[in-house]
Amino acid sequence: MVAAEKVIMTKELIAEQYQQIQDEICAGLEQLDGKEHFVEELWQRDGGGGGRSRVIQNGAIFEKGGVNFSRVEGQLPETIKNALKVEQQDFFATGVSIVIHPNHPLVPIIHMNIRYFEMESGKAGKPAMKWFGGGIDLTPHYVFEDDARFFHSKLKAVCDDFGGDAYHRFKVWADDYFYIKHRHETRGIGGIFYDRLTATDEHSWDDIFTFSKAVGRSFLPIYTELVNRNRNKPFTEAQQEWQYQRRSRYAEFNLVYDAGTKFGLETNGRIESILMSLPPQARWLYNYQAAPGSEEEKTLGLLKKGINWV
């Protein structure tokens, strides 16, 4: 008899699998675009670690999209030390982060992130704190209810495999997180968001790691479907203008509220990777009012917390 090999979840393994997910997604998106390829840049961080930034621009489908992997380590930055209220310690963080701005106004913007963080306790091999975070959310320039139901039902399936009321909890979390307070509107139709997931009686570390990978791997089939549903629809110049206006809200969210962006800006991260989420083209019109009864007004009416899509 041979004992079943038990795979130990290490930070090395997590980084390796995340990198694998980045590869799968980039290959799939290139196939979907059919015209442009990702340009890769390898970067190193002063203080430890680095990443693989991959950006696609001016594609057939993707006007600007980034699929970034990073794996950074070293001394905890001052701002994080203060936020976590801990003494100076070594940390390790790895993740995959995606934002895609499509050319077509009827194809939605999408964002996905999976990440793992740990901090040493000073005792060899024993991290003091560790957790997983992540999520996927969708920002249609025009909300199509069928697409929204499809999107949320797919995320629910991933969460249901994880178990319990995960979908409900993470969906509410996304509604709260992806909220543009000063506009009183959600960034899009939400999705799922979770942070600081740690092992419990219900979920082992392996369960959480498996869930994290499942979230990462759900991205490509979901977005492929949403692209294919809408990419061949005709659209007007006015719809393109509206797309640029919606993108300006996306920029507002990312620059004012997004925790990852703030973290990056405050810790002197690689600026082009942090801000690759910003739209290639955006418009701020003064005091724009959607015409009563228009598709634009309908979309604004659906940018609210608490809509049940499944």
Next chain:
Amino acid sequence: MVAAEKVIMTKELIAEQYQQIQDEICAGLEQLDGKEHFVEELWQRDGGGGGRSRVIQNGAIFEKGGVNFSRVEGQLPETIKNALKVEQQDFFATGVSIVIHPNHPLVPIIHMNIRYFEMESGKAGKPAMKWFGGGIDLTPHYVFEDDARFFHSKLKAVCDDFGGDAYHRFKVWADDYFYIKHRHETRGIGGIFYDRLTATDEHSWDDIFTFSKAVGRSFLPIYTELVNRNRNKPFTEAQQEWQYQRRSRYAEFNLVYDAGTKFGLETNGRIESILMSLPPQARWLYNYQAAPGSEEEKTLGLLKKGINWV
């Protein structure tokens, strides 16, 4: 003998004079544009006061420009109370705030602000704290050294009338304030910035009020000259693209660092007035590098603190 009439500097008088300055500037800018007019919106603030927002869009010169006056009062918002470390009190704030985005890439973006703030002590007629703040700064899409020298020498003249080393102090303050930390570049070529100016042995309240009005009234002749120097120059599509890229840096500064914008977003201000400073059209390209020896590269080289323009 008749005693010379002494004008008492009251908050009412300050607000009235600021409103007058708004009128003068709007009239002058409309004349300069020659095509479009400002659209005015009067608004009221829950909790006290209100303002006159005036926006010009799609003019011959001005793609989007706002000249706002506000005069608000009431209970100090929670965030400000905490920042100032004071108990709940009544406050009063009035100011004029301008941002202009021109159509022409060789005409610069400009910003001007004059403001007055006071807080009651609880004793009738005796404010516990009061101060003036303000400034003017210029953001050329392309830095022309002659224009930069003209701009700074005019501001120096206004500061020299105020006395002492005001220009030097306020110029350094602007360099530090209008700085996009994460880009390691200044927003433009700076100008002057000052805050919390209070009466001293050197300057009475009347001196400071006079200076505040002089800053406000310097705006129109300075900007008129800069517009007229550049409005008829030919320009290329590539220069327009560069303009849109520079505007994205402007949006980054305003959304990430600008104190007035943060204050407005956190205190539930009138969002369209607060964000009227954002560009009508902006572009974020990934990892753009200016061509060696180009005008774009030269401009980037001049977006630094500590350049002496006079």
